[in-house]
Amino acid sequence: MFAPERHELILQSLQRHGRLLVAELAAELGVSAITVRRDLGELDAAGRLRRVHGGAIGISPTTRPGNDADAGRGPIIGLVVPSATYYYADVVRGxxxxxxxxxxxxxxxxxxxxxxxxxxxxxxxxxxxxAGLLLSTAVGDGRGADLGDQLDRLGAPVVLVERAFGFPHVQHEYDHVRTDHAYGALLALRHLASLGHRRIGVSLRTSVTAHWLRRGIEEAAGLLDVEPFVSALVLSADGDDAATRARVDAFLAECEEQQAHAVLVHSDEDAARLVERAMERGMRIPEDLAVIAYDDVTAALAVVPLTAVCPPKLAIGEVACEVLLRRLQAPDGPRRHLSLLPELRVRASCGPISDRI
Incomplete structure (x- = not known):
C-alpha cells in the first residue's frame, strides 16, 4: 500500500472515530508502528491532523491555513459543560x-x-x-425539576447536550442531543452473552450516565440469557490508596461469590484499575475475568487493552451545534430529541467463558 492511500485511510478513520491510536492503526493497515508514526508526522506537517502521544486527533477547520478570513462572520454560540477534559474533550471539539x-x-x-x-x-x-446556548448541565437526568424555570429565563435558544429533560420534569420541551447509554449497556452485555457469559458483574460510577446504564442493564436482563447484578460498591477514587484497593478487592470477591466471570465497569479508569488488581491477585484477563469498560477514552491504553463501549462523543458535539444553528434559523420549528448510538470496540480484555481452565 502506497503512502497516499494509507493517508486517505487514516483520515477516513479519524473522521469516524475522532482520535487514533498508533497500535490500532498499525493493525488495521497491516503496517509497522514506525510507518504509522511517519504517516502521522507527514499528515500533521500538512495540517490534516494533530499528533499527540500515542496517536493523533483531528483539528478544527478554524486552525487550518487559509480560514482566517471566514472566522467570526456567523453567530456566537455558547457552550457550557461540566468539564473540558476526559469525556467532554471530544464533545467540545465536535x-x-x-x-x-x-x-x-x-x-x-x-x-x-x-x-x-x-x-x-x-x-x-x-x-x-x-445567539444560542449548548448546555450540558450539572443537573442529571430525572432531576430536571431542580432547575426550576432557569432554562425558560435564559432568553436564548438552548440545546441540551447529553441531557434529556422533558415533561413533567420541565414545563417546556427543549431540543436535546444525547448518547443512548442504555443501548450501550445492552451492547456490552450482548457481547458478553455471545461469549457464553451469563452471570455478569456491573460497577457503575455515581453519575448521570449510570441512570441510563441501569435502564439498559434491566432491558438486557429481559432480552438476553444473562443475569447481571449491579454492585453497590463504587470503585472510583483518586489515586491508588489502600481504601481504593479494598473496594476493588471487595468487588472481585463479590464477583467470585456470584460466580461471575465477566464484568462491565464504568469508567475506563476504574476498569483499568480493576484489571491491574485482578492480575496482582493472580487472575488472568480474559481467561478468568472478561472485562468491558464504558467510555473508551483511555481503554486502549490499559495494561490489557480493554474492550469498551464508545459513546459518539465527537458526533454529539457536532450534531448538537447543528441542531442549535437550525433552531436559530427556524425558531418555531419542531423540537428535536436525538439519541446517537455508541459502538463496541473489541480488544484483548474479553474472551469466551470456555477459555477458562
Missing part, C-alpha cells in the same frame, strides 16, 4: 468543528459539576451576546 463549518464562533464555559458555578458560567456566556 461542537467547535461544526461551528467553524457554519462560520460561527464557539465560547466555552466549564462548571466543574457545580450548579452554582454553572449559573455563573451561563451568565458570563450570555453577557457576551451569544
Amino acid at each position: 461542537a467547535e468543528a461544526a461551528a467553524a463549518r457554519y462560520g460561527a464562533r464557539l465560547v466555552l464555559g466549564v462548571s466543574g459539576y457545580d450548579t452554582a458555578v454553572e449559573r455563573e458560567r451561563i451568565d458570563k456566556v450570555l453577557d457576551l451576546g451569544v
Whole structure:
C-alpha cells in the first residue's frame, strides 16, 4: 500500500472515530508502528491532523491555513459543560468543528459539576451576546425539576447536550442531543452473552450516565440469557490508596461469590484499575475475568487493552451545534430529541467463558 492511500485511510478513520491510536492503526493497515508514526508526522506537517502521544486527533477547520478570513462572520454560540477534559474533550471539539463549518464562533464555559458555578458560567456566556446556548448541565437526568424555570429565563435558544429533560420534569420541551447509554449497556452485555457469559458483574460510577446504564442493564436482563447484578460498591477514587484497593478487592470477591466471570465497569479508569488488581491477585484477563469498560477514552491504553463501549462523543458535539444553528434559523420549528448510538470496540480484555481452565 502506497503512502497516499494509507493517508486517505487514516483520515477516513479519524473522521469516524475522532482520535487514533498508533497500535490500532498499525493493525488495521497491516503496517509497522514506525510507518504509522511517519504517516502521522507527514499528515500533521500538512495540517490534516494533530499528533499527540500515542496517536493523533483531528483539528478544527478554524486552525487550518487559509480560514482566517471566514472566522467570526456567523453567530456566537455558547457552550457550557461540566468539564473540558476526559469525556467532554471530544464533545467540545465536535461542537467547535461544526461551528467553524457554519462560520460561527464557539465560547466555552466549564462548571466543574457545580450548579452554582454553572449559573455563573451561563451568565458570563450570555453577557457576551451569544445567539444560542449548548448546555450540558450539572443537573442529571430525572432531576430536571431542580432547575426550576432557569432554562425558560435564559432568553436564548438552548440545546441540551447529553441531557434529556422533558415533561413533567420541565414545563417546556427543549431540543436535546444525547448518547443512548442504555443501548450501550445492552451492547456490552450482548457481547458478553455471545461469549457464553451469563452471570455478569456491573460497577457503575455515581453519575448521570449510570441512570441510563441501569435502564439498559434491566432491558438486557429481559432480552438476553444473562443475569447481571449491579454492585453497590463504587470503585472510583483518586489515586491508588489502600481504601481504593479494598473496594476493588471487595468487588472481585463479590464477583467470585456470584460466580461471575465477566464484568462491565464504568469508567475506563476504574476498569483499568480493576484489571491491574485482578492480575496482582493472580487472575488472568480474559481467561478468568472478561472485562468491558464504558467510555473508551483511555481503554486502549490499559495494561490489557480493554474492550469498551464508545459513546459518539465527537458526533454529539457536532450534531448538537447543528441542531442549535437550525433552531436559530427556524425558531418555531419542531423540537428535536436525538439519541446517537455508541459502538463496541473489541480488544484483548474479553474472551469466551470456555477459555477458562
